[in-house]
Amino acid sequence: MAENGVTRRGVMRSGAGVVAAGTLAAPMVHAQGTGGTIRVAFWDHWVPGGNDALKQLSAKWGEQNRVNVQLDFINTTGNQLQLTAAAQAQSRQGHDAISLTPWDVGAYADQLEPVDDVIQRLVAKYGPINPIAEYLGKHGGKWRGVPATSGTQAKPACVRLDLLEQHAGIDVRAMWPAENKRGPNADQWTWDTFLKAAEACHKAGVPFGLPMGQFSDAVDWIGALFLSYGAQITDDKGNPTIRGNANLRQAVDYAVRLSKFLPGDVWAWDDASNNRALISGRSALVFNPPSAWAVAKRDAPQVAEKCWTVPMPAGPAGRFLAYLPYTTGIWAFGRNKNAAKQLLEFLGQRDSAELTTNTSGGYDIPPFASMADFKIWETQNPPTGTIFNYPLKDHHQAKYAVAYSPAPPELASQMYIQALNTKVIARVAQGGESLDSALGWLEREINNMRRG
Amino acid sequence: MALDATTATAGPAMAPARPGLTLQRFARRRSTIAFLMALPLITVIAGLVAWPAGYAIYLSTLNRRMTSFIGLGNFEILLDSETFLMVIWQSCFFAITAVVLKALLGFWLAHQLHHIPTKGQRIWRGLLLLPWVVPPALSTLGWWWMFDPSYSSLNWILNAIGAPSVPWLGEPWWARISVIIVNVWAGTPFFMIMYLAALKSVPDQLYEAAAIDGATGWQGLRYVTLPMMRNIISITVLFSLIVTFANYDIVRVLTNGGPRDLTHVFASYAFQVGVLAGNIPRGAAVSLFMFPLLAIVAFFVLRGVNQRSKEMA
Numbered sequence: 001m002a003e004n005g006v007t008r009r010g011v012m013r014s015g016a017g018v019v020a021a022g023t024l025a026a027p028m029v030h031a032q033g034t035g036g037t038i039r040v041a042f043w044d045h046w047v048p049g050g051n052d053a054l055k056q057l058s059a060k061w062g063e064q065n066r067v068n069v070q071l072d073f074i075n076t077t078g079n080q081l082q083l084t085a086a087a088q089a090q091s092r093q094g095h096d097a098i099s100l101t102p103w104d105v106g107a108y109a110d111q112l113e114p115v116d117d118v119i120q121r122l123v124a125k126y127g128p129i130n131p132i133a134e135y136l137g138k139h140g141g142k143w144r145g146v147p148a149t150s151g152t153q154a155k156p157a158c159v160r161l162d163l164l165e166q167h168a169g170i171d172v173r174a175m176w177p178a179e180n181k182r183g184p185n186a187d188q189w190t191w192d193t194f195l196k197a198a199e200a201c202h203k204a205g206v207p208f209g210l211p212m213g214q215f216s217d218a219v220d221w222i223g224a225l226f227l228s229y230g231a232q233i234t235d236d237k238g239n240p241t242i243r244g245n246a247n248l249r250q251a252v253d254y255a256v257r258l259s260k261f262l263p264g265d266v267w268a269w270d271d272a273s274n275n276r277a278l279i280s281g282r283s284a285l286v287f288n289p290p291s292a293w294a295v296a297k298r299d300a301p302q303v304a305e306k307c308w309t310v311p312m313p314a315g316p317a318g319r320f321l322a323y324l325p326y327t328t329g330i331w332a333f334g335r336n337k338n339a340a341k342q343l344l345e346f347l348g349q350r351d352s353a354e355l356t357t358n359t360s361g362g363y364d365i366p367p368f369a370s371m372a373d374f375k376i377w378e379t380q381n382p383p384t385g386t387i388f389n390y391p392l393k394d395h396h397q398a399k400y401a402v403a404y405s406p407a408p409p410e411l412a413s414q415m416y417i418q419a420l421n422t423k424v425i426a427r428v429a430q431g432g433e434s435l436d437s438a439l440g441w442l443e444r445e446i447n448n449m450r451r452g
Numbered sequence: 453m454a455l456d457a458t459t460a461t462a463g464p465a466m467a468p469a470r471p472g473l474t475l476q477r478f479a480r481r482r483s484t485i486a487f488l489m490a491l492p493l494i495t496v497i498a499g500l501v502a503w504p505a506g507y508a509i510y511l512s513t514l515n516r517r518m519t520s521f522i523g524l525g526n527f528e529i530l531l532d533s534e535t536f537l538m539v540i541w542q543s544c545f546f547a548i549t550a551v552v553l554k555a556l557l558g559f560w561l562a563h564q565l566h567h568i569p570t571k572g573q574r575i576w577r578g579l580l581l582l583p584w585v586v587p588p589a590l591s592t593l594g595w596w597w598m599f600d601p602s603y604s605s606l607n608w609i610l611n612a613i614g615a616p617s618v619p620w621l622g623e624p625w626w627a628r629i630s631v632i633i634v635n636v637w638a639g640t641p642f643f644m645i646m647y648l649a650a651l652k653s654v655p656d657q658l659y660e661a662a663a664i665d666g667a668t669g670w671q672g673l674r675y676v677t678l679p680m681m682r683n684i685i686s687i688t689v690l691f692s693l694i695v696t697f698a699n700y701d702i703v704r705v706l707t708n709g710g711p712r713d714l715t716h717v718f719a720s721y722a723f724q725v726g727v728l729a730g731n732i733p734r735g736a737a738v739s740l741f742m743f744p745l746l747a748i749v750a751f752f753v754l755r756g757v758n759q760r761s762k763e764m765a
């Protein structure tokens with residue numbers, strides 16, 4: 001049978017590839033060229049028109065290099081993008097390159113083409129890539145994807161200026177002005193101050209809108225909180241570091257106390273609940289990319305004009321900012337890997353990254369610290385400069401953070417998806433368990449995940 | 453005629469068998485024709501049911517990286533997990549409660565419909581079937597809006613009449629109840645229509661005979677209706693039990709398994725572990741966990757149905 005060229009495996013590969021590739025068929029063919037064709041699946045941007053930059057840039061690159069570029073934009077609603085990556089990895093057929101969610105790079109590392117040459121050239125031009133993008137994109141000493149601008153986001157605090165000043169006496173704009181310097185009281189923007197402000201706003205009927213469920217917004221901000229207390233639940237080998245971990249106990253205890261000043265239903269909030277809380281005017285603070293503010297600008301301008309984005313508060317171990325990067329990987333089984341590398345290198349250039357960020361209204365953050373100075377973050381309004389402090393800048397004296405680092409990615413992805421950090425808090429705060437009991441459960445879950 | 457159901461053909465009875473004729477005879481056998489006619493269905497079942505099931509079983513025996521065979525290792529690991537033990541309990545609670553409620557409500561609705569004059573019955577039948585016809589993901593989204601943690605329309609109504617808000621999706625028991633409510637709402641029409649068909653097939657003479665013997669309405673139900681509907685009840689309950697155990701969309705849309713995994717069922721947990729967390733073998737093991745038990749239940753239920761059918765014949 002094998003000699004006939006029709007094998008069971010071949011049929012299955014083709015079938016799965018067709019299904020995966022056909023999920024969102026929006027092919028655009030650019031340039032009648034001699035450099036072949038590449039097919040790339042990018043994340044479908046939340047921001048209306050947010051894909052336009054990638055369309056323009058890919059068309060331009062295709063024309064310059066005589067390569068037909070076919071783009072598909074696949075959204076993450078219903079985990080469509082993750083399912084497509086999983087199907088293509090199984091069938092070893094599909095796009096040449098694909099946007100990968102943070103942990104998928106590690107999951108498919110052995111099926112992704114090393115791109116160290118591309119990274120070296122980009123780093124030589126723009127300086128180092130931030131450590132979290134490196135932690136997620138580099139496996140076995142090799143870069144398995146190019147950290148992307150499109151889709152990469154941070155989750156600082158989007159604060160209602162008026163409400164926080166009125167109820168907690170904090171002027172966050174004075175603390176964190178739209179300039180590359182700290183305000184007079186920026187050092188006081190700590191989790192302790194935050195707790196007092198949360199209590200005051202809760203009493204005033206405008207509680208902070210912080211999700212505590214199992215979706216990524218909740219996992220991300222709790223991850224940054226834990227790190228700012230120096231609380232890691234595993235080491236870089238994946239061994240649990242829970243017993244006798246005073247930092248972890250302190251972080252969980254803090255989160256439990258904070259949860260008392262949040263809306264009672266935060267345990268069931270999804271990634272849109274905090275946005276709605278801000279936009280409806282019922283919340284004084286959320287941790288989110290500027291999409292919540294952008295929707296408020298459209299739907300509730302009276303709310304948007306009072307919003308100001310500031311870094312997350314600092315803890316005993318420093319200030320951390322929740323960060324969720326996308327990486328574009330090139331499948332090892334891709335047919336036109338060289339062209340894909342060239343395209344990704346082109347998209348990583350400063351001009352390309354700036355166009356991408358501008359098109360998304362400032363939502364997208366490039367992986368290079370040297371690109372944290374794009375004009376759009378200064379000019380977006382109302383009020384002018386409202387998202388100046390959205391990307392991490394030197395004067396923030398902070399670090400990007402992803403929940404569960406430094407655990408090995410294959411373990412971290414399981415802990416992330418299963419939201420172990422929010423569940424351990426919920427077991428105490430909502431379930432009434434003792435801290436020891438909840439931490440014991442956490443350790444057993446991690447040990448179980450490591451097996452097999 | 454031969455016992456192998458070979459059809460009688462015209463022609464010399466004792467003619468020597470020639471290759472062409474043998475092939476012709478083979479093609480005209482009833483069993484061959486039946487097989488050929490069933491072949492498209494067999495192909496569909498083999499491709500869309502048997503092969504994926506076999507592949508899932510194979511996957512469940514691999515390690516996380518799918519590089520080595522670990523036998524039943526994934527099942528052993530799962531049984532050591534408190535979360536998975538909770539998922540087993542919840543799946544059973546969800547499926548059994550929902551199926552019992554659907555069966556009772558469906559039976560009651562079928563009875564009500566059965567007693568409506570035929571002319572008006574059609575519109576009620578159509579209206580009551582609507583929840584079953586609407587795609588579940590879509591209707592569940594509607595329910596989610598009603599249960600929304602912050603902006604629940606149900607709570608708005610409760611508040612309007614002076615009742616306190618209910619944490620539909622935020623509190624574990626309310627979340628479980630919400631999931632069951634939606635499943636019952638969507639699944640009851642299936643029971644109703646099956647039971648209605650069964651009720652219509654019960655001969656009126658049996659009721660007349662029972663009435664002559666002095667049977668009350670309850671006794672008619674107990675000794676005439678239920679025995680006559682026993683097969684359809686068994687098959688409907690079995691079918692619904694299997695489908696409800698495999699339910700995914702309602703939990704996924706309403707709660708995503710939360711709060712604290714307290715509403716996860718096998719399918720939603722399998723998706724989370726297998727696809728989202730990238731541990732496909734363990735996800736396959738989760739999804740296969742109930743397979744042996746449901747297969748045994750199905751075997752006994754169907755055997756009972758066959759026996760009763762033979763007795764009635």
